[in-house]
Amino acid sequence: MYIKTTKGFTLLEVLIAISILAIIISTIFVSYTGTFRLIDDIEDQAEIYGMARIALNRMIEDLECSYLPKLEDEDENEGEEGAVPKERLGFVGKDEEIKERSADSLSFLSRADILLHEDEKRSTLTGISYEVRESQDQEGLTLYRRHRPELAEESAALPLCDGLYSVNFTYYDADGVEHRNWDSKDDDFEGAAPALVFILIEFINKSNPELPYKFMTKVMLPISREYE
Numbered sequence: 001m002y003i004k005t006t007k008g009f010t011l012l013e014v015l016i017a018i019s020i021l022a023i024i025i026s027t028i029f030v031s032y033t034g035t036f037r038l039i040d041d042i043e044d045q046a047e048i049y050g051m052a053r054i055a056l057n058r059m060i061e062d063l064e065c066s067y068l069p070k071l072e073d074e075d076e077n078e079g080e081e082g083a084v085p086k087e088r089l090g091f092v093g094k095d096e097e098i099k100e101r102s103a104d105s106l107s108f109l110s111r112a113d114i115l116l117h118e119d120e121k122r123s124t125l126t127g128i129s130y131e132v133r134e135s136q137d138q139e140g141l142t143l144y145r146r147h148r149p150e151l152a153e154e155s156a157a158l159p160l161c162d163g164l165y166s167v168n169f170t171y172y173d174a175d176g177v178e179h180r181n182w183d184s185k186d187d188d189f190e191g192a193a194p195a196l197v198f199i200l201i202e203f204i205n206k207s208n209p210e211l212p213y214k215f216m217t218k219v220m221l222p223i224s225r226e227y228e
Helices: 011-064 071-077 222-227
Strands: 092-094 105-110 126-134 141-149 157-172 196-203 213-220
Touching: 011 105, 011 157, 011 196, 011 213, 126 157
Parallel strands: none
Antiparallel strands: 092 105, 105 126, 126 141, 141 157, 157 196, 196 213
């Protein structure tokens, strides 16, 4: 009489099967992880591109409508009741840094009259300034825009974009000479505005910190031609 027995898996076969299963699971996990990481990167890039577009468009519109009173006009108004102080009538760009990163500031007059809130009063002449501060709640710098209707003394600076690596303004005079700073009230500039402003803003690249996202544009200033 013969007894039929069922042969099971050997220990080696079980180990091989487990190894194959582990490889398959690891491959699937890596694929899913890479996909999710790619999705996160795309979302971050989309947010950065959106902020850059809004910030540059805002600065372009402000600068294209910039206004600079002539020196004789400033002198005539000086001392009059309600006259605006000279220091608030110029086109001033300063080359500044925060932690060895470019963090330039810029202030000027504009007729763009872009209202950030519906309850703001419409004005024919507005003081505009851009300034950079170190972010408090995240890495990087934040670009602020200050909007002063009727050249008001006090006005809150509102964040325009954050997560910045650097902000740089470069100025070119009518002869094409490059300047890191500009002050129309300085005798060297003879009360004139730059002919062109080159804007470069860089955003932090979390996936590759050594290669920040760069966005740049240049703006021709029509007011510079008034002084030629």
